[in-house]
Amino acid sequence: MDSIDLRLIDLLRENARSSYAELARKVGLSAPAVHERVGKLEAAGTIRGYRADVDHEALGLGVTALIGIIEDSGADTDDVLAAVRAMPEVESCYFMAGVESYQLIVRVGTIAELEQLIVRINRTPGVASTRTAIALSTKWENRPQPGLG
Amino acid sequence: MDSIDLRLIDLLRENARSSYAELARKVGLSAPAVHERVGKLEAAGTIRGYRADVDHEALGLGVTALIGIIEDSGADTDDVLAAVRAMPEVESCYFMAGVESYQLIVRVGTIAELEQLIVRINRTPGVASTRTAIALSTKWENRPQPGLG
DNA sequence: CTGACTCATGGACTCCATCGACCTCCGGCT
DNA sequence: AGCCGGAGGTCGATGGAGTCCATGAGTCAG
16 A cells, blocks of 8 residues: 555546556556556445446435434444344445444435435334434535545 | 437446457347447446445445534534545445435445444534444345346 | 348457566564 | 565557447327
């Protein structure tokens, strides 16, 4: 993991569809060398995958919200987690320090759907209560933090 | 925007480095047809870009936290936003309904760095106070929600 | 029926991905 | 010192992919 690897990671976070040839030109190596380095980064799990970044509004998922979950005192955390995992609207899920065990980032089409989702979460066994905050607008998301390569 | 477009988007959210030929096989079109469709989705802004999904821990950014910002009553929201935008640690930024005007997702290497970041945010003009919650673990992040294509 | 439009196909040409062969540097061993 | 072996690079070849373009099928309005 040297500075060339870091630059490759930065370049792929900027544009994951760059060709190996293009990456090679930018870092000053040959295409096969870049190919091998990227392959090793993938194998090591440093690069987990490549995702298209979409406009959720255009896909009918214009409502973003943060939902904090407070569990019952005797709740089985894994059961709550599994229930939440089964809900496709939950885009991200963090296990938190603090009263709210989980923090979810959810994406739905309408406020009505958000309401239904909240009801469903509140109904799942182990969940004592939830706290929801709605995002009025997304200033930016998943902005890559440049490495020092 | 038909069901084939939705499937292409799903496929690219799964693996943004799929070749056009592979996408073509999966959706049952020719490669040039897929090329044109994807190009149109990009031009329309439905696909905003392609990002490598990295293991932040491996890059020395193992600490994730959510920070809510409460603004001064007379604060200029744009100034606060610009100040936050200039901090590379802030990966995502949402403008929220509720007392906390902004919700940030930040990524740093150590708790000490998080402390410094919080201090810096609290010092910026227009910020009255902040509330920070630390993620102990990330269950999942940016999970693509499948379209109905 | 006809013309215009949309959208997919197939061919052609260029460029890329990827494999194998070889080269170079470096650390450890005889 | 000289040799060996591995890591990691370049180069060249080739099969396949990307992409441009001309063409053809299907659809709707007039």
